[in-house]
Amino acid sequence: xxxxxxxxxxxxxxxxVVTGIDGGDAGTAVLATALAEARARQVPLVVxxxxxxxxPAEPAPEAVVEAGRRLLAEQVRPGDVEDVRVERxxxxxxxxxxxxxxxxxxxxxxxxxxxxxxxxxxxxxxxAQALLHHAGCPVRVxxxxxxxxxx
Numbered sequence: 001x002x003x004x005x006x007x008x009x010x011x012x013x014x015x016x017v018v019t020g021i022d023g024g025d026a027g028t029a030v031l032a033t034a035l036a037e038a039r040a041r042q043v044p045l046v047v048x049x050x051x052x053x054x055x056p057a058e059p060a061p062e063a064v065v066e067a068g069r070r071l072l073a074e075q076v077r078p079g080d081v082e083d084v085r086v087e088r089x090x091x092x093x094x095x096x097x098x099x100x101x102x103x104x105x106x107x108x109x110x111x112x113x114x115x116x117x118x119x120x121x122x123x124x125x126x127x128a129q130a131l132l133h134h135a136g137c138p139v140r141v142x143x144x145x146x147x148x149x150x151x
Contacts, residue, residue, distance in 0.1 A: 003138045009107040012042040015137070016087070018106040020048045020099050020127065023071050026112040026144030031075055033142045034110040035084055041107065044085040047076050048102065050095040065090055096130040103135040112144045 009015070019034035021027045031047070038045035049068040068090035076086055091098055103109050109131055131139045 001138060001140045002132050002135075009041070009043075011040070014041075014043065014107040015105045016044040016046045017041060017108045017110060018046040018048060018099065018102045019110040020050065020095055021072065021075050022049070022051075022095070023075075024112070026142070027075050029144050030110060030112045030142045033140065035081060037108055037110055037140065038084045043107065044087060045081070046087045046089060046102065046106070047072055048089045048091070048095075048098060050091045050093045050098045064092070096127050099127065099131055100134045100136075103131065103137045103139075106137050108137060109135055109139045110142065111139070112142050 017034055017038040019030055021031060034045055034047070049072055051064070051068065069088070072088040072090065076088060099109055099111070111128055111131060113128055128139075128141050132141070
């Protein structure tokens with residue numbers, strides 16, 4: 001956990017917990033941690049799926065948006081989140097920029113140490129690195145990658 005920003009919200013007050021889901025294997029652990037944090041803080045959870053490297057010049061094709069909605073529906077099942085208000089957000093935006101922007105009104109960002117891309121030896125992916133340096137609120141990084149095995 002890295003505490004960024006200049007505020008600390010009491011339980012039941014302040015902004016939501018925000019997490020990003022990319023469809024990778026770590027999504028289950030990241031989502032479970034974000035749900036536990038939202039429960040403990042008694043605030044809503046925003047589950048974000050963003051996929052574009054740059055904002056598109058045109059609206060995203062409906063098939064791409066629908067695929068993101070299906071991903072969130074599969075990952076965030078109603079029975080798992082009965083006691084937490086969950087907002088599912090699908091946006092054609094760069095994940096780092098979208099999460100940094102949402103951190104300005106969130107009380108906590110929860111994300112995995114690495115996404116689907118990157119190199120196996122990296123300790124943190126580019127999104128986690130960006131949030132640790134630029135978030136407007138505390139950031140909790142869930143360790144999901146296994147360290148490389150050295151001979």
